[in-house]
Amino acid sequence: MKRTSLLLFACGAALTTAGLAHAQSGGSLPPEGLQEGQGAGFAKGHYAELDALPDWGGVWFLNRGGNTGQPKLKGDYLTNWDAWRAEVAANNGVEKRNRSNCSPPGMPRIMQLAQYPYEFIFAPGRVTVNQEAWMQTRTIWTDGREHPPLEELDPTYMGHSIGHWEGDTLVVDTIGVLDTLPFSNGALHSDKFHVTERLHLSPDKPDTLVNEMLMEDPDALAEPFKVTVTYRRDRYGVLYEFQCSENNRNPVSLNGETEFE
Amino acid sequence: MKAIIKPLLVLAVLAPMPLAPAQAHHSYAMFDMNKTLELKATVTRFKWQNPHAFIEVDVPVKGQVERWAIEMTSPNNLQQSGWKRTSLKTGDKVTIYVHPLRNGSKGGSYVGIRFADGSTLGQIG
Numbered sequence: 001m002k003r004t005s006l007l008l009f010a011c012g013a014a015l016t017t018a019g020l021a022h023a024q025s026g027g028s029l030p031p032e033g034l035q036e037g038q039g040a041g042f043a044k045g046h047y048a049e050l051d052a053l054p055d056w057g058g059v060w061f062l063n064r065g066g067n068t069g070q071p072k073l074k075g076d077y078l079t080n081w082d083a084w085r086a087e088v089a090a091n092n093g094v095e096k097r098n099r100s101n102c103s104p105p106g107m108p109r110i111m112q113l114a115q116y117p118y119e120f121i122f123a124p125g126r127v128t129v130n131q132e133a134w135m136q137t138r139t140i141w142t143d144g145r146e147h148p149p150l151e152e153l154d155p156t157y158m159g160h161s162i163g164h165w166e167g168d169t170l171v172v173d174t175i176g177v178l179d180t181l182p183f184s185n186g187a188l189h190s191d192k193f194h195v196t197e198r199l200h201l202s203p204d205k206p207d208t209l210v211n212e213m214l215m216e217d218p219d220a221l222a223e224p225f226k227v228t229v230t231y232r233r234d235r236y237g238v239l240y241e242f243q244c245s246e247n248n249r250n251p252v253s254l255n256g257e258t259e260f261e
Numbered sequence: 262m263k264a265i266i267k268p269l270l271v272l273a274v275l276a277p278m279p280l281a282p283a284q285a286h287h288s289y290a291m292f293d294m295n296k297t298l299e300l301k302a303t304v305t306r307f308k309w310q311n312p313h314a315f316i317e318v319d320v321p322v323k324g325q326v327e328r329w330a331i332e333m334t335s336p337n338n339l340q341q342s343g344w345k346r347t348s349l350k351t352g353d354k355v356t357i358y359v360h361p362l363r364n365g366s367k368g369g370s371y372v373g374i375r376f377a378d379g380s381t382l383g384q385i386g
Contacts, residue, residue, distance in 0.1 A: 061341070092363065094290040101287040101312075115335040116311070132311070132337060240337045242311035249315060249332070250287050258287050260368050261330070 033146035040125030040143045050122045054168040054201055059117040059239060060209055060231035068112075068227045071184050077220035084186040095186060096256030102244035104134040106157035106181040107174055108195050108213050112229050117237060127163060127170060132239040140172050147175055155191065157181065169200040183215060184227075190219035207233040292360040292370040299386075300329060300357045307349040309336050316349060316371065318357065331359050333371040343382050353377055358385060 030036055073081050088095050104110055111118075116132035125143030130136075140163040147153065147160055159177035163170050174195040183189050194216045202208035208230050215225040249261045302318035305328070314333040319326045333339060336346070349355070354377045359369030373383030 061338075092290065095288050097287075115338050117337060132335070134312075234341070237337070237341075240311055240335070244312055247308065247310045247312065247315075249313070249330070258291060260291060260332070260362060260366065 031141075031145040032148055033144055038143065039145060040123065040141060043124035046124035049124065053122050053165070055206075056120045056122070056201070056209065058233045058235040059119045059237035060233055061117045061237075062112065062114045063208075063230045063232055064114050066112075066227075066229045068184065069225075071187050071215070071225035072222040073187055073220055074222040075219065077188060077190070081187050088186065094257065097252045097258060098256060100244075100248075100252055101250045101258060102134070102248050104136050104157055107138075107159050107161075107177045108183055108197075108215065108227070109181075110136060110138070110158070111197070111211060111213070112227070116242065117234070117239060118231065119239060130239060132242055134244060135239075135242045140170070142170075147173070150175060150191070155179065159195070169198050172197040172199065184225070188220065189215075189217045192219055193217045202230070209233065289370065291362055291364070293363050294360050294370075296361060297358050297372055297384075298361050298369065300359065302329065302355055302357055304349050304351055304353040304355060306351065309346040311335055311337075314339055314344075316357065318355070320367075327367050329359075330368045331357060331371050332368070348376075348382075358383070 030039060084095075105113075110131060110133065111129075113131075113133045118132070119130045121128040121130060125141065127140040127142055129138040129140065131138065136158070138158050138161065140161040142163045142165070145162060147162060153160055153176040155176050155178045157178060159174040161172050161174040163172040165171070172195075174197070175193070177183075177189070177193050177195070179189060179191050179193065181188075183193070196214045196216075198210075198212040198214075200210055202210050209232075211229050211231070213227045213229070215221065215227070251259050251261065253259055300318065300320050302320045304316060304318055306315070306317040308315040308317075312335065314336050316331040316333065318329050318331065320329055321327075336344075356375040358372040358374070360372060361369040371383065373381060373385045375381045375385060
């Protein structure tokens with residue numbers, strides 16, 4: 001008993017202020033830019049503020065036919081893309097894949113899918129983008145946190161997104177996207193890839209949501225690459241379940257060909 | 262490609278476009294989007310599930326029966342254009358228009374359909 005008390009005392013003494021906060025918040029430290037007690041995890045009492053946000057209710061389908069243009073690549077990224085293009089041309093236009101078709105495309109292409117709609121869920125300190133495709137979910141932190149330092153950030157399909165509202169426009173900043181994922185027609189980016197999105201309702205069409213995407217990469221892009229897509233609203237639409245493993249009729253063969261079963 | 266009953270000129274491409282940003286679950290390069298076939302068929306299965314709905318049909322060809330698999334877009338997109346999970350059932354006699362697989366296998370990408378009652382969805386002819 002005495003030993004236990006001593007041990008507890010020693011542990012308590014070792015806890016700095018941050019350590020106490022650590023214990024209070026349940027295991028994780030506040031992210032960069034936030035103090036203990038701040039952030040999306042402390043939503044209670046802030047829900048009424050959401051009513052000031054714009055009306056993005058319903059689900060949103062991509063409008064087809066947007067013109068994306070081609071990114072201006074440079075250096076090895078250009079060389080590699082030329083090689084990719086030549087290979088696709090030599091293979092009847094078929095792009096070889098090194099991963100399953102049940103694997104999602106990641107940012108930014110996950111926001112550019114024609115077949116599967118999106119919904120935007122507002123909560124204090126965050127906007128959640130639910131995506132029918134692959135049943136993906138994307139968190140945009142709007143609680144004032146910052147990106148972790150790039151070297152501490154685990155690269156992911158979605159990357160790390162922080163956002164803020166400029167009037168009725170949600171401005172989203174994303175880094176930390178896996179550099180193995182093409183961002184446009186076979187074009188790859190570096191680990192310095194940076195996406196800025198400006199999401200807002202169309203000024204003259206309230207059932208159209210606009211996403212102005214700006215991509216920058218000091219290693220891969222000779223100039224910023226801009227893609228604007230629009231989505232149309234369906235107020236009573238819902239996202240359908242997407243369990244690719246239950247209906248995977250397009251497996252990828254050993255040599256990268258998408259098959260058809 | 263014995264199953265080609267009546268090759269038709271393509272009138273329109275209803276299926277997802279192969280170019281960005283209209284990215285889909287996979288590339289459509291496997292299909293010949295410039296060719297449309299008409300299949301007079303009997304439904305053997307209708308699968309209403311992401312990532313793609315599928316129709317499987319039997320097509321009689323010269324006394325034989327060929328089993329075709331036809332990939333559609335997502336159920337949600339289909340619902341937006343008038344489809345329902347109950348739109349087809351096994352045994353239904355239909356005429357289906359497809360962009361065939363390039364490799365000659367008995368499969369294709371859905372373009373349009375004429376149901377047994379004469380009603381249609383998608384691009385016909």
